[in-house]
Amino acid sequence: MKRSGTASILTLGFALLALTPALGAQWHATVGAQSRDKGRQALAFLPNEIWIHAGDSISWTFNADDIHTVTFLTDGQVRPPFPVGCPGFSASGATFDGTTCVSTPPTVTGGTFSVLFPTPGNYKLVCLVHEDMTGTIHVLDSSMALPHGQSFYDREAAEQARDLLAAANHDGQDTEETHDTAFGHHHDSSANAVAVGIGKVVANAGGHQTVSIMRFVEPELVIHAGGAVEWTNHDPITPHTITFGTEPANPIPPSGNVTVDADGALHATITSTSDSAHSGFIISAPQERIGLPQAPLGPTRFRITFTAPGVYPYICALHDNLGMKGRIVVLP
Numbered sequence: 001m002k003r004s005g006t007a008s009i010l011t012l013g014f015a016l017l018a019l020t021p022a023l024g025a026q027w028h029a030t031v032g033a034q035s036r037d038k039g040r041q042a043l044a045f046l047p048n049e050i051w052i053h054a055g056d057s058i059s060w061t062f063n064a065d066d067i068h069t070v071t072f073l074t075d076g077q078v079r080p081p082f083p084v085g086c087p088g089f090s091a092s093g094a095t096f097d098g099t100t101c102v103s104t105p106p107t108v109t110g111g112t113f114s115v116l117f118p119t120p121g122n123y124k125l126v127c128l129v130h131e132d133m134t135g136t137i138h139v140l141d142s143s144m145a146l147p148h149g150q151s152f153y154d155r156e157a158a159e160q161a162r163d164l165l166a167a168a169n170h171d172g173q174d175t176e177e178t179h180d181t182a183f184g185h186h187h188d189s190s191a192n193a194v195a196v197g198i199g200k201v202v203a204n205a206g207g208h209q210t211v212s213i214m215r216f217v218e219p220e221l222v223i224h225a226g227g228a229v230e231w232t233n234h235d236p237i238t239p240h241t242i243t244f245g246t247e248p249a250n251p252i253p254p255s256g257n258v259t260v261d262a263d264g265a266l267h268a269t270i271t272s273t274s275d276s277a278h279s280g281f282i283i284s285a286p287q288e289r290i291g292l293p294q295a296p297l298g299p300t301r302f303r304i305t306f307t308a309p310g311v312y313p314y315i316c317a318l319h320d321n322l323g324m325k326g327r328i329v330v331l332p
């Protein structure tokens with residue numbers, strides 16, 4: 001019964017479409033927001049909850065230099081890695097009715113993606129790059145009233161972006177620097193420590209939004225030869241790397257000269273300014289979810305012992321395009 005019903009609705013839909021091609025409304029939303037220096041990134045659909053009519057389309061405009069996807073998985077689909085997509089990627093103008101996955105490739109500022117929703121239902125919107133970046137699209141039958149118009153969503157998008165980016169900056173001012181007191185918590189300030197990013201996840205009825213500071217909080221550190229520096233990731237979701245010298249093609253695993261200390265921290269030794277060392281992904285353990293196997297601890301600390309004086313620049317291989325760089329000055 002359901003199938004024949006769907007078929008007749010589809011037939012009717014096509015007939016109506018042929019008669020009045022511009023039937024569905026076109027809605028607009030944005031993906032991501034960032035500070036002027038790109039260091040603060042709102043990993044969020046803005047807004048992340050929208051009510052539309054069946055037959056309407058939503059066009060998303062990407063607004064950040066950190067990569068995101070607009071992805072609708074099917075219920076029960078195992079979440080694929082972002083380079084894989086659905087698998088594969090959809091062209092703008094795609095249709096989503098809950099039965100076939102739709103996804104953009106990783107996209108940055110200037111990209112747009114439009115999706116048509118022909119069938120009533122409540123659909124989850126995700127970014128394949130950022131787990132805590134989700135939204136909900138409510139597709140109502142055209143006989144039902146919609147709670148909001150486009151101007152409401154424009155206002156909400158602006159407010160959510162402002163709140164997220166302000167949350168990354170304790171006093172809310174648009175300074176071009178970051179502080180380890182962002183979000184009000186102080187980090188252990190033992191001498192040779194670098195906080196790698198800071199983040200915060202917020203929830204609303206539509207889903208999750210995240211703000212991340214894509215910076216080494218202490219971008220320059222001065223130590224003496226023979227000393228070690230420790231990097232720790234303070235972001236609940238975003239991975240970072242600490243990369244000296246040559247950037248590896250695959251940023252996920254550590255370089256071959258990295259060992260594991262007894263407390264689980266990764267450790268490398270650098271003996272000259274021409275050495276390379278790469279931490280691999282430094283990331284907090286994923287959240288636990290009912291029905292999924294317990295996730296193992298992630299490596300959240302990376303240490304390097306420097307044996308020779310010199311200046312050692314390094315980057316986060318994932319976010320150097322956003323300005324995530326630092327250097328260690330090693331004195332004799």
Ligand SMILES: [Cu+2]
Nearest residue numbers: 240316318319
């Ligand atoms: Cu990073």
